[in-house]
Amino acid sequence: MSPLRIENLEVRLSRRPVIRQMSLEASAGQVVGLIGPNGAGKTTLLRAAAGLLPPAAGQIHLFGRVLADWSQAERARTLAYLPQARGAVWQIKVADLVQLGRLPHRAGWWQGPTAEDRTAVAEAMTACDVANLAERPVTELSGGELARVYLARVLATRPGLLLADEPAAGLDPAHSLDVMQLFRRRAAEGLSVVVTLHDLSLAARFCDKLVLLDRGNCAAVGAPSSVLTAERLRSVYQVETAQVTVAGETHVVPLKRTADPAVPFGNGGTVV
Amino acid sequence: MKSPEPQCEGAADQRSYAGAAATLLTGLAVLLFAISLTTGPAQLSLLATFKGLLDPADPVAGLIVWEIRLPRTLLAFLLGTVLGLSGAALQGLLRNPLAEPGLLGVSPAAAFGAVAVFYSGLAGSFALALPLGGIVGAGVAVLLLQLLAGRGGVLTLILAGVAVSSFAGALTSLALNLSPNPFATSEIVFWLLGSVADRSWQQVALALPFLVLGSGLLLSATRGLEALSLGEEAAATLGHPPKRTRGMVVFGTALAVGAATAVAGAIGFVGLIVPHLLRPLVGHRPGRLLPLAALGGGTLLLAADLCVRLLSPGPELKLGVVTALVGAPFFLLLLLRLRREIA
Numbered sequence: 001m002s003p004l005r006i007e008n009l010e011v012r013l014s015r016r017p018v019i020r021q022m023s024l025e026a027s028a029g030q031v032v033g034l035i036g037p038n039g040a041g042k043t044t045l046l047r048a049a050a051g052l053l054p055p056a057a058g059q060i061h062l063f064g065r066v067l068a069d070w071s072q073a074e075r076a077r078t079l080a081y082l083p084q085a086r087g088a089v090w091q092i093k094v095a096d097l098v099q100l101g102r103l104p105h106r107a108g109w110w111q112g113p114t115a116e117d118r119t120a121v122a123e124a125m126t127a128c129d130v131a132n133l134a135e136r137p138v139t140e141l142s143g144g145e146l147a148r149v150y151l152a153r154v155l156a157t158r159p160g161l162l163l164a165d166e167p168a169a170g171l172d173p174a175h176s177l178d179v180m181q182l183f184r185r186r187a188a189e190g191l192s193v194v195v196t197l198h199d200l201s202l203a204a205r206f207c208d209k210l211v212l213l214d215r216g217n218c219a220a221v222g223a224p225s226s227v228l229t230a231e232r233l234r235s236v237y238q239v240e241t242a243q244v245t246v247a248g249e250t251h252v253v254p255l256k257r258t259a260d261p262a263v264p265f266g267n268g269g270t271v272v
Numbered sequence: 273m274k275s276p277e278p279q280c281e282g283a284a285d286q287r288s289y290a291g292a293a294a295t296l297l298t299g300l301a302v303l304l305f306a307i308s309l310t311t312g313p314a315q316l317s318l319l320a321t322f323k324g325l326l327d328p329a330d331p332v333a334g335l336i337v338w339e340i341r342l343p344r345t346l347l348a349f350l351l352g353t354v355l356g357l358s359g360a361a362l363q364g365l366l367r368n369p370l371a372e373p374g375l376l377g378v379s380p381a382a383a384f385g386a387v388a389v390f391y392s393g394l395a396g397s398f399a400l401a402l403p404l405g406g407i408v409g410a411g412v413a414v415l416l417l418q419l420l421a422g423r424g425g426v427l428t429l430i431l432a433g434v435a436v437s438s439f440a441g442a443l444t445s446l447a448l449n450l451s452p453n454p455f456a457t458s459e460i461v462f463w464l465l466g467s468v469a470d471r472s473w474q475q476v477a478l479a480l481p482f483l484v485l486g487s488g489l490l491l492s493a494t495r496g497l498e499a500l501s502l503g504e505e506a507a508a509t510l511g512h513p514p515k516r517t518r519g520m521v522v523f524g525t526a527l528a529v530g531a532a533t534a535v536a537g538a539i540g541f542v543g544l545i546v547p548h549l550l551r552p553l554v555g556h557r558p559g560r561l562l563p564l565a566a567l568g569g570g571t572l573l574l575a576a577d578l579c580v581r582l583l584s585p586g587p588e589l590k591l592g593v594v595t596a597l598v599g600a601p602f603f604l605l606l607l608l609r610l611r612r613e614i615a
Contacts (some may be wrong), residue, residue: 016326050509076511083505089367090501090556103499104511153502157510 001064003161003192004049009058011041011048017056018044020216026161026192026209030181033203033224034196036213037237042196043084045213047161049194050081056109063160076104080159084166086150090136094149097123101156124155127182129175143170151179155186162186164195168202180206200241200252204228212236225250234258290564293553297567301349304574308345309337311581332498343476347468348591349570350476350578351536354483354528356569357562358521359407359543360550361490364497364558366430369551370606372543373529376522377413377436379540382533383464384440384447385409390460391447406534407482407527413440414526418519429518466537466592468577479531486528491562493520498559539592541599542569548606 004026011019026032034042041223047053049060051067060067062079070078080101101124102117113121125131128148133141138149147170154162162183168176180202185195187208197203203210203224210227212220214236220227233241233252240255290372304328314336324333333464355373362371373379389395413436420432444464472561496517499507504514532539544569547561554560573591576598580589 047505050505052505052508061364072513076509079509081506082508083503085503085505090551090558092501092556094555096504096555100498100510101503106495151503153506257447 002061003063004194005059005061005064006049007059007061008058009045009048009060011044011053012056013044013053018216019048022058022216022218024218024221026194028160028190028192029187030179030208031187031193031195031206033207034194034213035198035200035203035210035227036219039215040213040236041216042213043165043270044216046081046165046196050079050163051075051216066074070100073104076161077157079161079163080154080157082150082154082162082164082167084169086146091139093134094130094136094138094141095121095125095134098130098152098156098215099150101153104157120158121152121156124152127155128152129178144172144175147171148175148179151182160190160192162191162193162195164193166196167201168197168199176202200228200233200254201250204250204252207261225234228252275531289553290560293550294564294567297564297571301565301567301571301574304578305345305347305349308348308455308574308578309574311578312341314334339472340470343471343473344468344526344577345574347471347476347479347536348573350480350483351468351532351539352542352576353566353570354532355539355542355573356546357487357490357566358525358529359569360492360547360561360565361497361521362525362543363547364500364561365493365518367500368430369548369610370544370603371430372541374538374540375527375545376417376433376525377438377440378526378529379533379538380437380440380444381413382406382410382530383538385412385530386445386463386534387444387447387460390456391451402534404437404478404534407530409440410526410530410533413530414522417522429522436491462590463537464592465588465590466539466595467580467588468536468592469588471535475535478537482527482531486524486526486531486575487566488526489520490528493524494559494562495516496520496559497562499604501558537590537592539573539595541595541603542573544606545574545599545602 002025004024006022006024007188009019009022010017017119022045024032034045036042046052048055062075067075098114098121099117102113102120105117122131125134128151130145130148130152133145133149138146139150147167151164154164167179171179178200183195184206187193207224209222210224211218212227212232219236220232228243230241230243230251230258233239238258240258242255244251244253309325310316310318316324316333316336316402320333321337324330324337328334328338359372361375362373363369375534383406385405385408386402388409389401394401394405416436417429417432420428420435448457448460496507496512499510499512500514500517502510507514507517547565550564550568554564576594577591580591580594583589
């Protein structure tokens with residue numbers, strides 16, 4: 001029974017289909033990467049999987065049960081979603097913000113955090129390297145620090161399925177490697193992670209499975225080596241790439257735009 | 273990697289700040305409540321007031337304390353409570369420290385409801401027509417808000433509030449404009465200023481159920497508001513859909529502020545000042561702010577109503593005038609500070 005199974009999903013935004021005929025499965029212990037150019041539908045797919053957008057057609061199963069059949073509270077304990085937008089409004093302390101990840105586990109309104117809540121929060125903060133920021137207001141953090149704090153928030157929930165939208169965006173190389181390694185470690189403990197990525201090297205090195213989206217369609221799905229072929233990247237991303245193997249790990253390096261006179265700017269032929 | 277210990281200490285610190293503030297405010301509220309009972313144009317001594325409190329049947333002291341001062345004092349505290357609470361809840365919902373009940377158009381609409389009752393002459397026909405008019409006005413405002421912004425985001429809600437608010441204001445002006453005699457006009461204008469003077473138990477009893485119900489709804493939005501500080505989508509996936517939180521806050525505000533405005537007229541800025549002052553004490557957490565803001569609002573309005581009686585020997589200052597005189601400059605200062613932070 002896989003944490004996430006999507007079958008023939010179609011999602012529409014103001015009646016326009018944004019995701020078509022999408023099928024995808026994330027097993028326990030797997031890191032699944034969603035890749036594709038801007039506007040390919042990665043975020044929309046993730047939002048639909050999180051239950052934020054209703055499917056126009058097809059099925060989404062969370063641990064074998066149709067997503068819509070889950071109660072709000074039960075789903076919130078099982079599935080954690082890290083949105084791309086990480087604005088902070090109030091000057092909440094980092095520790096308090098991470099603590100919000102435990103909200104789904106609170107029973108009565110009168111109950112404060114339990115020992116388990118505290119352990120989960122402390123562990124998540126340590127894992128994301130933000131324990132030293134605990135007392136700082138989130139409004140004073142840098143973009144990268146904030147991204148790690150928000151990641152700690154979803155980890156504190158201790159979900160079975162983690163949906164993360166661009167968790168590596170805005171992070172320096174060391175911290176983006178940390179984040180991907182953290183996903184790998186959590187996956188080894190049984191967590192299932194679905195993550196959207198722009199960095200193809202991170203996708204190639206840290207994901208068990210990749211789904212390549214192209215204008216709402218699934219262009220390819222499978223192991224990184226089978227998905228990230230130079231030919232496919234050329235047709236979907238309109239870039240020439242080089243694959244470099246260092247210490248047994250594949251890095252995908254974008255070299256230049258495809259010299260295709262029909263698509264000079266890679267945006268459907270419109271010269272802007 | 274550092275140990276996560278400091279956060280636990282910090283949390284304890286914060287709890288103790290909030291706890292100390294709650295204790296202090298409670299003590300202050302009790303003190304002000306007692307002073308309020310001994311204050312009034314009838315020069316009752318402290319002893320006479322106490323005797324009157326113990327013996328409601330006493331023809332002078334009992335009557336003054338029980339029929340005049342107690343309802344007024346209780347109403348000031350209760351109204352302050354719901355104004356502070358709804359201000360804090362609205363700020364949490366809209367994620368904007370400048371929000372307050374007037375913003376959603378609930379107070380202006382409630383005020384118009386009461387004005388309409390004045391204007392139609394219903395106010396003279398039965399005693400409860402006025403409060404009922406206010407509650408109906410607030411109810412209509414909420415229905416309009418749900419209709420205009422039930423599916424939209426926070427921006428839609430703010431704009432809908434502005435629309436409802438200006439429409440209610442325009443209707444009130446129309447009533448004043450068309451008023452057939454100057455007495456009706458001055459009655460309306462005075463009522464609009466906002467006051468808790470000369471309120472009876474009947475008015476307390478009429479407002480109380482709505483105040484309690486509304487406050488209950490607002491307090492039950494606590495966790496939803498905490499979740500909302502992460503944004504709407506994160507809140508939804510944390511099991512607190514923003515739509516539900518919004519419903520609780522909007523209806524709670526309508527019930528509580530509608531009933532409050534109906535019995536006392538428009539008393540502004542309490543919902544703006546109190547949450548702002550108390551927010552740092554709860555570590556800026558929008559949910560935990562709610563009970564403290566309620567307590568702070570009640571205390572502030574008790575103090576304001578006491579000032580009104582102590583400072584104005586001639587024609588009594590209206591409570592709403594005093595809160596606006598203090599509140600509007602405060603609002604300006606807040607704006608200036610926020611602008612500096614943004615720039």
